[in-house]
Amino acid sequence: MSCKVKICGLKNREDARTAIEAGADYLGCVFFPPSPRHVEPQNAAEVFDMIGDADVLRVGLFVDPSDDQLMEVLNHVRLDIIQLHGHETPSRVEEVRLNFGLPVMKALPIETAQDVEAARAYDKVADRLLFDAKPPKGATRPGGNAIAFDWNLLTDTSWDSPWMLAGGLNVENVKDAIAQSGCKAVDVSSGVEAEKGVKSPELIEKFIAAVKG
Numbered sequence: 001m002s003c004k005v006k007i008c009g010l011k012n013r014e015d016a017r018t019a020i021e022a023g024a025d026y027l028g029c030v031f032f033p034p035s036p037r038h039v040e041p042q043n044a045a046e047v048f049d050m051i052g053d054a055d056v057l058r059v060g061l062f063v064d065p066s067d068d069q070l071m072e073v074l075n076h077v078r079l080d081i082i083q084l085h086g087h088e089t090p091s092r093v094e095e096v097r098l099n100f101g102l103p104v105m106k107a108l109p110i111e112t113a114q115d116v117e118a119a120r121a122y123d124k125v126a127d128r129l130l131f132d133a134k135p136p137k138g139a140t141r142p143g144g145n146a147i148a149f150d151w152n153l154l155t156d157t158s159w160d161s162p163w164m165l166a167g168g169l170n171v172e173n174v175k176d177a178i179a180q181s182g183c184k185a186v187d188v189s190s191g192v193e194a195e196k197g198v199k200s201p202e203l204i205e206k207f208i209a210a211v212k213g
């Protein structure tokens with residue numbers, strides 16, 4: 001089975017169509033106002049509408065959301081997965097799953113072997129895990145910073161929950177990232193952009209081809 005791909009930070013229909021036609025397995029929209037990739041719920045609904053009957057999952061990315069924020073988005077947008085990319089505790093992850101009846105993918109910041117061990121508190125609690133690089137000091141967002149971590153930290157690790165690799169992936173490094181980490185799914189945002197917050201159709205196509213080719 002080939003490695004799955006999530007294209008995150010989509011803001012318009014055209015980029016969504018490119019990702020779907022190129023073979024993306026997940027599309028992601030960011031609901032975090034400080035991000036250059038933030039979209040309003042109505043806009044996200046238009047992005048996800050491009051999926052139609054295709055076998056592609058809709059992922060909503062949130063950072064320490066309140067139930068009110070989640071409700072506001074879910075009133076307008078059908079999601080298949082809620083991605084929590086902030087400092088949510090294991091009990092908050094359980095609460096979100098329970099309150100909204102949707103699978104939760106918990107993003108976990110990795111820099112050292114200790115960070116990998118700390119992530120185990122979320123294994124089985126979250127439906128899926130997403131390993132991303134720890135953001136640099138002073139960063140204005142906890143992800144989407146085009147920073148990679150040492151993929152070998154994940155080599156031969158074993159998890160009950162399915163997991164994805166993220167953080168600084170791009171057309172040049174994604175094959176090595178898959179080989180070293182042993183991941184079965186990758187997530188990219190910055191690496192398929194022409195400039196911050198602006199996706200490049202050409203890079204989306206090249207990235208997916210590099211993963212699946």
Ligand SMILES: O=C(O)c1ccccc1N[C@@H]1O[C@H](COP(=O)(O)O)[C@@H](O)[C@H]1O
Pocket residue numbers: 008009028030032035036037061063085130132141142143144145146147166167168169187188189190191
């Ligand atoms: O993309 C963002 O702006 C963002 C904001 C807040 C939290 C996470 C964010 N992005 C996610 O971070 C990882 C890695 O992204 P990158 O490829 O290094 O840019 C990925 O899951 C993004 O969706």
